[in-house]
Amino acid sequence: MNYLWPIIIIISFLFAVISGNIQNLNNSIFSSLSDVVKLSLTLVGNMCLWCGIMKIIQETKIMNYLMKILKPILNWLYPEAKNNKDAMEAISINTVSNILGIGNAATPAGLKAMEELQKDNKNKEELSNAMIMLIVLNTTSIQLIPTTVIAIRSALGSPNPSNIIVPIWISTIAGTLTGVIITKILLRRRKI
Amino acid sequence: MIYFSAVVIPLIISIIVFCGLLENKKVYDLFCDGAKEGIRMTIKMFPTLIGIFLAIGMLRNSGLLDFLSKILSGFLKYLNVPSEIIPLAFIKPISGSASMALATDLITKYGTETRIGMIAATIMAASETTFYVIAVYMNQIKAKKSRNVIIPALIADFVSIITAICIIK
Numbered sequence: 098m099n100y101l102w103p104i105i106i107i108i109s110f111l112f113a114v115i116s117g118n119i120q121n122l123n124n125s126i127f128s129s130l131s132d133v134v135k136l137s138l139t140l141v142g143n144m145c146l147w148c149g150i151m152k153i154i155q156e157t158k159i160m161n162y163l164m165k166i167l168k169p170i171l172n173w174l175y176p177e178a179k180n181n182k183d184a185m186e187a188i189s190i191n192t193v194s195n196i197l198g199i200g201n202a203a204t205p206a207g208l209k210a211m212e213e214l215q216k217d218n219k220n221k222e223e224l225s226n227a228m229i230m231l232i233v234l235n236t237t238s239i240q241l242i243p244t245t246v247i248a249i250r251s252a253l254g255s256p257n258p259s260n261i262i263v264p265i266w267i268s269t270i271a272g273t274l275t276g277v278i279i280t281k282i283l284l285r286r287r288k289i
Numbered sequence: 290m291i292y293f294s295a296v297v298i299p300l301i302i303s304i305i306v307f308c309g310l311l312e313n314k315k316v317y318d319l320f321c322d323g324a325k326e327g328i329r330m331t332i333k334m335f336p337t338l339i340g341i342f343l344a345i346g347m348l349r350n351s352g353l354l355d356f357l358s359k360i361l362s363g364f365l366k367y368l369n370v371p372s373e374i375i376p377l378a379f380i381k382p383i384s385g386s387a388s389m390a391l392a393t394d395l396i397t398k399y400g401t402e403t404r405i406g407m408i409a410a411t412i413m414a415a416s417e418t419t420f421y422v423i424a425v426y427m428n429q430i431k432a433k434k435s436r437n438v439i440i441p442a443l444i445a446d447f448v449s450i451i452t453a454i455c456i457i458k
Binding site for chain 1: 434
């Protein structure tokens with residue numbers, strides 16, 4: 098990020114000067130600030146809602162059931178985090194939220210998992226293997242109930258908004274499998 | 290199915306609250322206790338959000354992405370990839386709100402049941418905003434070295450977009 102961020106800014110500036118988009122670029126700086134404020138207002142509501150619900154899950158038996166169902170797959174995905182119970186709980190909730198298409202619930206659980214994984218991390222400056230897998234899985238985000246897209250399609254007058262679901266499954270599964278396999282291979286060969 | 294997608298979230302919340310009641314937990318106190326965490330997390334995220342939105346906003350408005358997708362679409366026409374999709378494929382890993390606007394635009398313009406409309410919808414749902422997720426997750430623990438986590442993430446995005454283009458004819 099410390100390289101990518103300045104590079105994006107500088108390249109954008111240079112390109113805007115060359116292509117004559119400098120007025121747009123200037124406006125974008127201020128509009129992005131107000132975008133973040135707007136986003137944060139909805140975000141803080143969502144985060145509080147799902148953190149609250151997550152707390153209830155953790156204090157009830159639902160957590161035990163979730164953990165039991167997801168254990169085999171999560172142990173394979175996150176071998177070093179096997180014994181970190183708090184992290185595994187957060188990861189379970191994160192995984193289920195992603196699958197159900199509740200991105201708003203996945204984020205607080207995922208961030209919580211990062212904090213718990215950091216406690217076990219030997220080198221605090223670097224992402225651990227489990228964190229890398231967690232991040233990759235959240236970027237690819239396997240989604241079985243694409244609520245947002247179905248809502249958009251129906252709003253735009255689709256006669257059958259949900260017939261997009263099979264292509265989405267194929268595409269999201271292809272992406273997620275690729276992400277997992279490549280991450281596993283890279284980690285095993287110590288290439289990242 | 291529309292009904293189904295509207296029912297998912299309220300149903301899940303109700304089931305969870307109901308299970309809490311069955312076990313005689315003080316569900317409301319638990320909820321409020323957990324909700325406090327949400328404020329702390331959002332505050333922690335805020336500076337990163339400003340940082341990424343600033344950079345991504347500048348990138349989008351500089352016209353660089355449009356320029357790149359124009360160059361690329363020339364090549365991709367030969368591979369039977371509709372050039373209208375290219376800007377969306379570019380912006381999807383970078384900005385959630387921009388890609389949402391772009392996809393809605395494409396679907397409105399070409400129709401929900403056309404090839405372009407279907408591909409746009411699939412690309413939107415098949416993955417998350419990669420840069421945003423990485424930045425927010427990294428920021429949470431203040432880690433400095435990302436160990437190139439972006440490489441598998443971007444390859445996965447690429448594969449899911451290509452899959453979408455290939456399966457929707």
